[in-house]
Amino acid sequence: MEILVNVVGGFVVEVGKFVRKCIYPKIENIVRFSSKIENIRQEMEKITKLRDDIKGKVEKDEGEGYKPKPDVINLRSEVWTQAQNSIQVKLCSLKNDGESFGSNLMEENYRMEKVEHLPGPSIKDQPAARRNLHKILQHLENDEVGIIGVWGAGGIGKTTLVKNLNNELKQIDVSIRSKLSFGVVIWVTVPKPPIDIRKVQAQIADRLNVKVDTEGSEESNASKIYERLKQEKSFLVILDDVWEAIDLDKVGVPQPKDHAGSKVIITSRFLDVCNQMKIDTEMKVYTLKENESWALFIKNVGDIANRKDIQPLAMEIARECGGLPLAITVIGASLRGKNMAEQWDDIELSSEHENKKRGDIRSCFLYCSLYPASIPTNDLIHCWWAEGFLGEHDTYEKAYNRGITIIEELKNVCLLEETHLKDYVKMHDVVRDVAKWIYNTFGDEHSSVIQAGIELIKISNVEVVSASIKRLSFITQGIQYLPDNFTECPKTTSLLLQRNESLVKIPDKFFCHFQF
Ligand SMILES: Nc1ncnc2c1ncn2[C@@H]1O[C@H](COP(=O)(O)OP(=O)(O)OP(=O)(O)O)[C@@H](O)[C@H]1O
Ligand SMILES: [Mg+2]
Incomplete structure (x- = not known):
């Protein structure tokens, strides 16, 4: 009986696990449902055979005059029938559960695409760029290559090239080039230094639908991402715009050499950075002929x-x-x-009205450089309006529409770009550098302090603030508190403090230094 109890007990535990797995809301292995049922049927057959074997042996020994142990006697009692019935009931309920899913098996509104299309200019008609793209595809098919470094000057087209590669992977006939059939392709826009690994992890986790705790430790996020990526047959992680070497282990990306068929592509302006990330091959992007x-x-x-x-x-x-x-x-x-x-x-032929409009657009454009990364359009238009760049309008709605038109115009001339997030735009780094240069070369009217990218805890650490400062931007700085004492800034019209999550209070006295 002990044997029987163990077998049946183990079996019921298996059934229990199976039931839990099957009715768990996120059914991952529903396709294996029928094979599991088949497993159960086979287990049932094994147990029945075991019972019959024991029964046969006992009857034979009894025939020779031996007396079976009490446990073995129970074998012939109702216990077995009860166990069998209870398993049958569980199986029935399991079957009902399975049937009740109908065709509605997956989470609504969620489908992880293997490759997500990325917006950007196409290089379809550009032979040189396409040659580069094919070179990368060949590296991806090469078993000896795990990490690929794509590098070249700012604005040379690295991101555009790799985006086209990403989009190509979505279209390519993987039945012909099966090594390019990655389980998942993940695009990460790497934030500028000082690098925040959590932000890299958040992008990967979001793509994989893995929940990571933004407050949690890097290590625990890394192990969640690692476990999830390990489940993929193969992955391609594209780390775009790497300024400082990133430790893949810290992010949670398995080393491609330990995960057959998986690859990492990094783009950087610097070959040094690529080498520090132990690339297996590099590809330089050159200027156009x-x-x-x-x-x-x-x-x-x-x-x-x-x-x-x-x-x-x-x-x-x-x-x-x-x-x-x-x-x-x-x-x-x-x-x-x-x-x-x-x-x-000579583009100075326009009417005065046109010139005024162009001047406003120019101011709007320069203003965008006060933001270090992606820019929320509503926020931007609001600031433009407050600065008086949108002209005279009876209602905010009309001013807002003018703002939208200006954003579209700036996008049309590539001074702003779309992001994958609706209601956000971004400015290319090189364009931002030019805008900052213009800002700082045109004297008082445009002079500003832009501290984007520097980890500041105390705003008073900024030494360059002068009385003629027109605009101050401390977006994404990690500022924790503001001082009572600050340079008198009577000319300042904008003070941007967004995204400083630790800044909970602004002292009243702080504003006394401004005359908004
Ligand atoms: N092959 C191309 N065809 C059309 N437009 C391109 C091409 N390459 C680049 N561009 C344009 O040039 C701009 C800069 O290109 P991209 O962002 O790809 O440069 P990058 O090398 O990634 O620069 P960075 O080092 O600053 O990241 C893009 O916004 C895009 O509009
Ligand atoms: Mg780039």
Whole structure:
């Protein structure tokens, strides 16, 4: 009987585990349902056989005059039948549970796509960029390569290239190139230094639908991500814009060499950083050749650039961009729609009204550089409006619409970019650097302090604040408190303190130094 109890007991525990697994709300292995049922049926057969074997043996020994132990006698009692009945009841209920799922087996509104499409310019018609893309695809298919470093100057097109690669992986016929059929492709925009591993972890966890505690330790987040990625047949993690080497173990990304078929791609401006991350191969992205630059320029400006009277000027401007896609797109797009040769030669021909509007757009553009990373559009428009960049309007709604138009115009000329988040825009680093340079070169009217990216705890640590400061930005600084004493800033019109989560109170006296 002991044997029987053990077998039946173990079996019931198995059934219990199975029931728990099956009716757990997030059914992951529902496809294995019928094979589990089959397992149970086979177990039932084994137990029945075991019982019959023991029964046969006992009857034989009894025939020879031996007396069975009391436990063994029980074998012939109702106990077995009861155990069998109870298992049958459980199986029935399990079957009902399974049937009640119907076709509604998955969480609503959630489906983890293997590859998510990323918005951005396509390199479909660019032979040189496509060659680079194919080179990376070959590295991805090479078993000897685990980590790939893509590097080159700012604005050269690394992010664009890797985004196109990501989108290609979504479309590629994986039946022909099966090594490119990753279980999941994860895109991470790496935050600027000082690097916050939690922010990297949050992006990966979000993509994998893994819950990580933003307050929790890096280690516990890392082990959750690690366990989840280990379950994937293979993964590709793309770490875009790495400024300082990141320890994959700290993030929770398994080392590709320990997880066959998985890869990591990093993009960086610096080969050093790639090497510190122990890349297996590197690929440099070069400036565009003259014919490629011209093609991209035309794409941004339109056919007008080929007109006889404009073409010589257009070609000179395109050449001046030095093969840097960022410069070509920004300058090209700003010349779009200008169909007079004079406009190309001298863009100061507009009316006063037009000039005022252009001045406002310029101020709006420069203002964006006060934000270190992604910019919430509503917040931005509100600030523009408060600064008086949106013109005179009877209602905020009308001013808001003007703000939206300006954002669209800035996006059209590539001075702002879309992000994967609706209601947010971002500014390319190089464009921001240019904007900051303009800000700081145009004297008092535009001068500002931008401390984005520096971990400040006390705002009073900033030494460069002068009385003529027009705009102060301390977004994402980790500021914990503000001082009572601060430089008198009578000319300041904007003080941005968003995202300082530890800053809970602003002392009244602090505002006395400003005259908003
Ligand atoms: N091949 C391309 N075709 C069309 N536009 C491109 C191409 N490459 C880059 N661009 C444009 O140039 C801009 C800068 O490119 P990208 O962001 O890819 O540069 P990057 O090398 O990643 O720069 P950074 O080092 O600052 O991250 C993009 O916003 C895009 O509009
Ligand atoms: Mg980039």
